[in-house]
Amino acid sequence: MTHAFSPISVAAGFAALILSVPTASAQQTYERFGFAQTERGRYIAILGDCAACHTAPGGAPLAGGLRFETPVGAIISSNITPDRENGIGKMTLKEFDAAMREGIGQGGKRLYPAMPYPAFSNMTDEDIADLYAWIMAQQPAPAQINSNELKFPFDIRTGMIAWNMINFKPDAFKPDPAQSAEWNRGGYIVEGPGHCGACHSGKTITMGDKSSEHLTGAIIENWVAPNITGDAEAGLGAWEEQDIIAYLKTGANRFDIASGGMMDVIRHSSRMWTDGDLKAVAVYLKSQPGRSGKPLAAALPETDMRMQAGARIYKDRCSACHFDNGEGYPGLFPSLAGAGSVNAEEPTSVLHVVLAGSRAVATPAAPTGPAMPSLGWALSDNDIANVVTYVRNAFGNTAAPVSTEQVATARAALQP
Ligand code: HEC
Ligand code: HEC
Ligand code: HEC
Known part of the structure; x- marks a missing residue:
């Protein structure tokens, strides 16, 4: 005899039922667009990374409020939940499309390209419609966002008309029939x-x-x-x-x-x-072809004073994790040999990491995020210039030496 209705299976079934009951607005949206289209839209939202920019730390999903600091003030991401007052609940598909592919937001306001509409203009009609279906099925959140804290004259949105004329050609992605x-x-x-x-x-x-x-x-x-x-x-x-x-x-x-x-x-x-x-x-x-043909500079010789000073600092401060040969340890300590960030023309990234440290991203597939310690407090601008010059010219790397002034500028830029 089987017990089809054990207390546990009844409880589990009941919980599943509660979890699967959508909100009133989600219910209506499923009816309007259907489950399959809404699900396709969910995946487009993942590809488009909407949540990363439109969710503030600790805020409701998609309710906006994330700040994008620029040298002339801040732009703040909009509430794109279907809330009718403070979100985009009143936007028609056509209006949503204009925001996504032409940079024209609610009420005809010109959006700043902190919203990546120049790229989104490559998206297909179908993907925009699916995305709209998914957005409209999300939980409305009432957060009120003023998206524009730019200084005069950059706060004037019509300025974006000129920007668009110079920088933006709305254009769908054209598949290349010669490619797979x-x-x-x-x-x-x-x-x-x-x-x-x-x-x-x-x-x-x-x-x-x-x-x-x-x-x-x-x-x-x-x-x-x-x-x-x-x-x-x-x-x-x-x-x-x-x-x-x-x-x-x-x-x-x-x-x-x-x-x-x-x-x-x-x-x-x-x-x-x-x-x-x-x-x-x-x-x-x-x-993608890149900037091929650009001649590589030769590495600084080991006899260079900066290389000698840098090698000593590297031994003391870096080799415990990145090893003497600069190759690190797979998955834990990144290789500095051949690393794009180390060999980049601009030493911005290396200086950021050495001055301020960094913590690697943890994902479910690679759960531990090892940390690079901040060494800005322990090393002078001159020491950092030498050790960074060294790693840019050791282990087969070739990149321009870094000056003490460049370190001072990077340090100042990192001050809050
Ligand atoms: C790189 C950050 C970023 C990403 C990614 C991003 N947005 Fe935005 N979005 C913004 C910012 C910032 C604004 C506000 C711009 C302004 O006010 O000029 C905005 C504005 C909008 C608006 C206009 C809202 C209004 O009230 O007019 C819509 C709609 C929108 N985004 C939808 C989306 C969707 C859907 C996605 C994912 C496919 C997405 N955004 C991805 C940053 C982003
Ligand atoms: C918000 C800015 C931003 C966007 C958008 C972005 N990246 Fe990146 N990406 C970076 C930065 C910054 C790095 C430097 C490494 C780091 O952050 O650890 C990087 C590093 C990388 C690297 C490693 C390169 C190397 O030499 O180490 C790859 C590959 C990459 N990105 C691919 C992509 C792809 C594909 C996309 C689009 C789906 C993308 N990125 C979108 C900022 C971005
Ligand atoms: C305690 C271990 C440790 C020490 C000591 C250390 N690092 Fe790191 N370093 C790491 C880890 C872990 C990462 C990766 C973290 C991340 O990407 O957020 C890293 C990342 C880096 C990166 C970025 C590499 C990339 O792929 O973008 C550079 C450059 C770097 N370290 C240079 C140095 C230099 C130069 C020193 C000495 C002045 C040093 N590190 C000392 C652990 C260490």
Whole structure:
């Protein structure tokens, strides 16, 4: 005899029932758009990393309030929950589309490109509609956000009309029929919802993307977002597809451990991508040409005074974790040999890490986040210049030496 209705299975079934009852608005949205479309939209929101920018620390999901500091004041992300008063509950699909692909927000206000609409303009009609269905099924939150704390004259939104004329051509991603379906899928994610170029492409004076520096690296808030093209020297040339996949899925591979700005991208977005999408992005990145042909500078000779001083500091302060040969330990201490951040033209990232330390991202696939200690308190600007010059010219690395003034400037930029 079987006991189909044991107390435990009844309780479990009841709990599942409670958990599966959607809110009134979600219920209506499922009825309006259907489960399949809403679910597709959920995945587009992951690809587009909406939650990372539209959720403040400790705030309700998608209720906005995250600050983007700029030299001329702050831009604050909007509440994009379906709350009708303070969110985007009154937006029609057409209006939502205009925000996503043209940078025109509610009431016709011009959005600042802190919202990556230049990249989102590559998205398909279908993805925008699915995303809308999912957003409208989320829990409304009443948070009231004033998104614009910029100083005059940058607070005037119509200024963005001129910016758009210089920097923005709304343009859908054009698949390349000569390439595989996988490559085209990767290209769509990188150029569209994934908005990788927002951080990884070189910027013009007005902060538009420079087409000649597509994905070849840029400086974002004292970090370098490195070159992620297939370029052999400056880019991901040494990374196999499998290395790119591991990095995007777990935050670590045999070359690098993510920290800084990439940590948010991995945590809220790429670690939840499908295996097929991870592979497609890896294929696409490896195919990107980069800035090839640029001659490499020769490394400083070991007899250089800075190299000798730097080697001594390295032995005392760094070799315990990064080892004498600079190769670190896979998954725990990143290799400084051949590391993009170490060899970058601008020493911004290395200086940030050495001065302020950093904690690697923890993901469910790689749960421990080892930490790089802050050494800014222990070492003078001159010591840091020497040790960073050393790591940029030892272990096969070749990058310009770093001056004491550059360290002083980086230190000042990190003061709160
Ligand atoms: C890199 C950060 C960032 C990402 C990623 C991002 N947004 Fe935004 N978004 C912003 C900021 C900042 C604003 C406010 C801009 C302004 O006020 O000019 C904004 C504004 C908006 C608006 C306009 C709201 C209004 O009231 O007019 C919508 C809609 C929106 N975002 C939807 C999304 C969706 C959907 C996603 C994911 C696919 C997304 N955003 C991803 C930063 C981001
Ligand atoms: C918010 C800015 C930002 C966005 C958006 C972003 N990245 Fe990054 N990325 C960084 C930074 C900063 C680093 C430097 C390493 C770190 O943070 O640890 C990095 C590092 C990387 C690396 C490792 C490169 C190396 O040489 O170590 C890869 C690969 C990468 N990103 C791929 C991507 C892809 C693919 C996308 C789009 C889906 C993307 N990134 C979007 C900021 C960003
Ligand atoms: C106690 C161990 C430890 C010591 C000592 C240490 N590091 Fe690190 N370092 C780490 C860990 C762990 C990371 C990765 C953390 C992260 O990415 O957030 C790291 C990251 C770095 C990175 C970034 C590498 C990349 O892939 O982007 C650089 C550069 C670096 N360390 C240089 C140094 C230098 C130079 C010294 C000595 C002045 C030093 N470290 C001392 C543990 C250490």
